[in-house]
Amino acid sequence: MIFKRLALVAALLCSHSVLAATPEEVIRAELDKAYPGLPITEITPAAIDGMYEVALGTGDMLYASKDGKHFVAGNLFEVSDKGFINLTEAKQNKARAQLMASVPKDAAIVFPAEGQRKARLFVFTDVDCGYCRMLHKEIGALNAKGIEVNYLAFPRTGINSPTYDKMVSVWCSDDPQQALTEAKTGAVPASKNCDNAVANDYRLGQRIGVTGTPTLVMEDGRVIPGYMPADELAKSMGL
Numbered sequence: 001m002i003f004k005r006l007a008l009v010a011a012l013l014c015s016h017s018v019l020a021a022t023p024e025e026v027i028r029a030e031l032d033k034a035y036p037g038l039p040i041t042e043i044t045p046a047a048i049d050g051m052y053e054v055a056l057g058t059g060d061m062l063y064a065s066k067d068g069k070h071f072v073a074g075n076l077f078e079v080s081d082k083g084f085i086n087l088t089e090a091k092q093n094k095a096r097a098q099l100m101a102s103v104p105k106d107a108a109i110v111f112p113a114e115g116q117r118k119a120r121l122f123v124f125t126d127v128d129c130g131y132c133r134m135l136h137k138e139i140g141a142l143n144a145k146g147i148e149v150n151y152l153a154f155p156r157t158g159i160n161s162p163t164y165d166k167m168v169s170v171w172c173s174d175d176p177q178q179a180l181t182e183a184k185t186g187a188v189p190a191s192k193n194c195d196n197a198v199a200n201d202y203r204l205g206q207r208i209g210v211t212g213t214p215t216l217v218m219e220d221g222r223v224i225p226g227y228m229p230a231d232e233l234a235k236s237m238g239l
Contacts (some may be wrong), residue, residue, distance in 0.1 A: 023066040028051055030068025046086055047078060055095065059209025061078050061088050093221030098209050100217055102118050103204070107197035108150035109176045111139050115175040118146030119237045122217040124154035124205045125168065127183040129213045131227040136184045141230035145239055151180060169197040233237060 005038040021029070024043040031038050031054065039057030046053045054062040054071070064071040071209055075088040100122050108122070121142070125132045142149055153171060166183060172194035173179035179189050205215065208223075216224040218237060228236070 008080060017230055023052060026066070027054065027064045027068040031062075031071070037204050048075065053091065055091075057092065057203070057207055059096070059207065061092065061094060063199060064132070076209065092209075093223075096173045096217060096219035096223065097219060099204065099208060100219065100221065103152070104197070107201055107204075108152055109171065109180050111143055111149040111151070111152050111177065113146045113148040114143050116146060117148050118239055120148045120150065120219050121233075121237070122150045124152050124201070124210045124213055124217070126154055126156050126213040126214040127166050127180070129156065132214045133184045135214050138230040142233065145230065147234065147237065147239070152196040152205065154205040154210055154215070155198070155202060159199050159202060164202075165191070167198050168193060171198050 027043055028040055033041065038052055041057050042053075042055040043064075044053050044055075045051075048063070050066055052064050052066060053073065054064050056062065059193040060073070061076075062073050063076060075086050076138050078085040078087050098226060103122070105116055113119075123132075123135065125136075139149055141215045153167045155161055155167050157163050169192045170176060170179040172192040183189050208217065212225065214227060216226075216233070219223075224233070224236065
């Protein structure tokens with residue numbers, strides 16, 4: 001009889017361990033209960049014992065207690081001999097770099113570097129954006145410095161807006177480079193439609209936290225939110 005009881009206790013303990021929720025599951029459940037639909041993409045242990053990184057589909061990061069009852073929104077820094085290291089930014093840069101490396105070739109309108117390519121730059125752009133037009137005037141200077149510019153569509157007014165329709169026409173043009181250049185002078189492109197990447201580009205921008213244009217993303221995932229002159233931009237890219 002004693003052996004049967006021990007076996008029953010062992011079975012109950014085993015069952016409890018199987019059913020016990022992990023900290024990641026607890027955090028996800030607590031946050032979803034408080035904010036249904038929160039776009040959580042990943043939960044992993046943080047550099048601080050007992051805390052967890054919560055990556056969101058907006059590109060933002062939270063730091064939550066293991067019971068999911070408390071969280072901090074902001075950057076986490078590490079103190080080192082070289083100064084402060086922004087761990088949050090490093091994690092976000094890595095995630096963005098992976099996303100940008102997976103962008104299909106036909107998703108972007110590419111202005112290639114002159115001669116040897118020294119760097120690749122991704123630019124989320126809107127044809128009706130004034131600062132995007134300023135940046136485009138320097139496309140030749142960027143290409144001359146060995147920077148390949150990959151334009152990705154980000155109509156700020158959203159999908160199925162007039163700007164979105166213009167950008168679909170540009171992406172579907174027989175000569176997308178020329179159509180984009182003309183659209184950035186204020187010309188209205190000839191209406192065209194086809195299988196295109198505009199909506200996917202827009203959703204990608206949302207995933208990495210784009211809120212305005214131009215947003216410049218480097219291959220290592222670093223982001224410059226806004227216009228920057230060609231010379232300064234090249235220096236920031238180590239050129």
